[in-house]
Amino acid sequence: MTSTKGDVLIVGAGVIGTTSAFRLARTGWRVTLFDPAPGSGATWAAAGMIAPSAEVSPGEEENFALQRGALAAWRDVARDVFDLIGDALDVFETGTLLVGYDASDRRLVDQFALVAQRFGVEPQLVTRDDHEALFDDVSPRVYEGLLLEGDAWLDPDQAIDLLSKANASLGVKVVRQQVLTATTDGDHVEVTTADQTFRGDVGILATGARALPQGVADRVANVVRPVRGMTVRVQGVDRSSLPTLRAIVRGRSLYMVSRPGGYCVLGASSDEQEELVVEVGELQRLLRDALDLVPSLESAAIVETRQGLRPASKDLAPFVETVDERWAWLSGHYRHGVTLAPLAAREAQSFAEGLT
Ligand SMILES: Cc1cc2nc3c(=O)[nH]c(=O)nc-3n(C[C@H](O)[C@H](O)[C@H](O)COP(=O)(O)OP(=O)(O)OC[C@H]3O[C@@H](n4cnc5c(N)ncnc54)[C@H](O)[C@@H]3O)c2cc1C
Structure with a gap:
């Protein structure tokens, strides 16, 4: 696909990174997704419930409001995936x-x-x-x-599988290597793996509960x-x-x-x-x-x-942290990362678009 907006490097291909890649690629970004084992993190273990009602918990009002919008956002993703590759991502609205x-x-x-x-x-x-x-x-x-x-569920394996197929059809490149460093160099971002260096215009960190790569790890305020x-x-x-x-x-x-x-x-x-x-x-x-x-x-x-x-943050709420004007960190999704992935993807897009 011809890039109209620029190059995004996404570190981590769990449900957050994979869904973000889909949204960014679909909206005209050229995306490279890095992960030694895509979909093998928390996403692999998740039950796939999108269950804001069953998950209410005192003190998590903001998170609840976010989750309430997630089912509609997943329906949109499912429709977009179907339009692109003709496969149905099943969202079961069972309550x-x-x-x-x-x-x-x-x-x-x-x-x-x-x-x-x-x-x-x-x-x-x-x-x-x-x-x-x-x-x-x-x-x-x-x-x-x-x-x-109003509660629902999906199969995270199916979601990763179909989103990966859709990403491939949009030209998303997957590099099956661990990112060792993530840095900013003037108006570019750069990541290194064991044997390669990649450059892009903007970078998204979606490493779940895992430590961030060097170069960004000591520049963030949030703790997971x-x-x-x-x-x-x-x-x-x-x-x-x-x-x-x-x-x-x-x-x-x-x-x-x-x-x-x-x-x-x-x-x-x-x-x-x-x-x-x-x-x-x-x-x-x-x-x-x-x-x-x-x-x-x-x-x-x-x-x-x-x-x-x-990945649990201090207040158990998800966050988007702007590390600098070119790198953003999306994490803290804790028990709700599958639920919130399409909303996190919107945040990733907003961050990238903010640069243009
Ligand atoms: C048992 C269990 C049940 C759950 N059930 C639900 C549920 O029903 N509903 C729900 O909404 N949520 C559920 N969750 C929570 C949900 O799974 C997580 O919030 C979500 O998977 C987080 O997604 P992520 O993409 O941020 O992280 P992950 O899925 O952990 O993905 C991170 C990815 O980053 C990669 N990575 C890390 N470091 C690097 C690096 N340096 N370079 C390259 N790649 C890197 C990893 O290999 C991994 O693939 C559950 C979690 C668990 C553990």
Whole structure:
């Protein structure tokens, strides 16, 4: 594609970098995307929920407002991808069913309802007697829950795959190497890998929870800490036509995103750890809670576990930091990076356009 606006270098091809590349390339920028293993970071582990209602949390009002706009933004991305390559990026608008497992969990769900109402969410109390089908596969001891409209999910693997195809069709170049340095040289940006140097007009840093390259790392004000999370993927229970199941089980949060065909994503653990290992206790807790909530998982097959590092900022909110007039850093998306990616991409474009 002929560049009309200039060259953008994007460091990191997770959901944030890949979606930003798509938006920038589609709006006339020539894009080079750097990543030794595109899509292998937190994005790989993510369940793919776009669930502002289920995610309300005191103190995260601004983040909630952002998330509320994310579903429409994903619909736009899906339409643009389809127009370009003819493949459908599926966004499943199922809503969420939130339940408590025991009496004290149900009290926590009641408290959640009060917080949600303050955010303008209108949870609907549903009971097994009135809405039996909603409780398919859910333990008989759970007899009521909150139905949260407007929540959705997508498959992050599919999103990365289709966005990468769309990017290729727009001429986005992918360099499968780690960026070691990122610098500014007059009216250009420059990045180096182990054996090459690249120049561009503007640069976007989208390295998730990973350390920034030298040259920018010591020039930023924000701090991001990695919060490890694990999802377990199983095959054998299909609730895909029903709302995504979320629960509080013995005080711990649990979700099961059920895809057509019986593939389910169970999640997620959360640890202040950086090492990407699966701890026995972590896995045992997650599976025990899941089995208690959904007894029919007993005979489901474990497909794999996936781990990733959520990028958490000090106030748990996403940010766009202008490092200098040519480099911007997009991170801090924490539990919501898949949700917020199309909005982050808009920020990347605004930053780049601001230079012209
Ligand atoms: C278990 C789990 C479940 C989650 N579930 C959800 C969910 O349901 N919904 C939701 O919205 N969010 C969810 N999240 C959060 C979401 O996954 C993250 O917020 C999001 O993936 C962050 O995207 P990113 O592109 O910034 O980072 P990443 O996906 O981590 O990508 C960063 C990329 O940068 C590359 N990179 C790093 N340094 C360099 C370098 N120097 N040079 C070149 N490349 C580099 C890495 O290889 C990586 O591919 C979940 C996270 C976890 C861990």
